[in-house]
Amino acid sequence: MSPTSVPKSVNFNDAATGVKATFKQNKDLSSTVDEVLKAQGVSWIARNAIKLAPVTVNLNFFTSSDQLLHLDVEQLLPAGAKSEEPRILDGTIRTRVSSVFGPVLASSKLITLDEAAAISPFLANGWEPDSQLIYAYAKGDTSKSNGYEWESFQVFGFADLEVDEGMTERKYVVRLFFKSPSLKEPVEKRLVYDFHSLST
Template sequence: MSTTEVPLTISTKNLTAVFKQNKDLSSCVDEVLKAQGISWTVRTALKYTPIGLRINLYTDDSGVEHLDIDQLMPAGIKSEEPRILDFQFRERLSLVFGPVVARSKRVTIEEATQIHSFLGQGWDDSCAMDGLFYAYARGDPSKPNGLEWESHQIFGFADVPVDEKQTERKYVVRLYFTAPSLDQGVEKRLVYDFVQEGL
């Protein structure tokens, strides 16, 4: 097993780990970031610098699951994305994306496919058994600096071809994104290499 392949001990039931984006295997998301109001300077830096992820899945004292994701970007930019998996709408002000309304929950592969066919594709056997994470978010144009956009993301694990001969288990995010500035919805896949288990 290569050092960047996600071990089978990590799943959507046991997810406390650090990952780094694999730029070669990931879609370019420049048009998405532009629609979300991210500056040209930051977008250009993101084209060449992998994003790091620190992910912590835990259950609070009330028995509700939390999926906290810290995105580590160039120039020391950090985007904290705390998600409570109860599918309740919550408003927050992101330092990167501005005012956002979001909610999250667990879903099956079948439920992901019902949201959008692209979101249900390619997941591994562990996700078929343990499920996936679904995060819905939209910009809030009613607030200062808010922009209109809508994002559907699914998080999980997939066996991804890394070259002509080899496939590796990776942490994957599938995204379906719409915004008035885009002619149509866009489908993106982000692939992340394993760095370490735990934080």
Template structure:
């Protein structure tokens, strides 16, 4: 389902379901992140739902808290972003020890053409969410980095919440992996 015009990068609050038909397969990224074959298989079989709460705190700093669940009510990884560009460490059941940071950016501030292109006018005007996650190599033994931009695209005539992913890993020497992830808007959370 298309996202309504009042749902923007300034207010992502709502419920979304990953559209596996429109999204690129991300198994190669999960494998390079050290996710086991069993977990990757489970992820590919289930449907991912995001329940997003987007708000500002007392200091005016944006927060985007995302509860992820897989079909059948299986809890996924919570993704809590504070858009202040501060590095934060966490231990994740799927990805292990990770360091992340997030902020709001104008597309022209993003270096990579793939990450900054294809967005709706409102996403360009309001700014994209730039989220970076990287392995905490000292703790995990892995060496990877994922850069994501979040916004809205028009795809097949419908306005959709989208993420562009640029993934690099020391285990992949032939350049980065680029993926599009698309979500159906289900309604308010």
């Protein structure tokens, strides 16, 4: 197995076992997201840094002592910038202030393929048939003076992707359906991450 292929043991199916791992963005297999970041108010300098260098993701999927399911995602961006996205998977809308995206309203939960398809067919494409998926909804908090108007619908999971002719690898994948008045129409993006290491 390729060292960049995600081991089968890494999945969202067993909350008791959980997942704690590091991934690096595969630029060749990922969509460009410059217009999405621009709609979210990310500066030109930061957007261009993200274009040039891959993002590192630290992912922690676990059950807390109060029996709530969590997916915490830490993104290490170029030039030392960092975005932390803690998620409790109970579907509750929560407010937070992102160091990258400003004030945000967000919720997360487990989701089925049918539920993903009802939001956007794109979100339901390409997943392993037996995989557990995580859905994250977010929008800019326009009640705040520095909030931008946008909506993000994301599904997180694992999928076998063709990395070369006749060769597939299992990857960590984020599918994004995104809307903003600053865009002519909604956009669909796929972000792909190579396996790097397991954490303790």
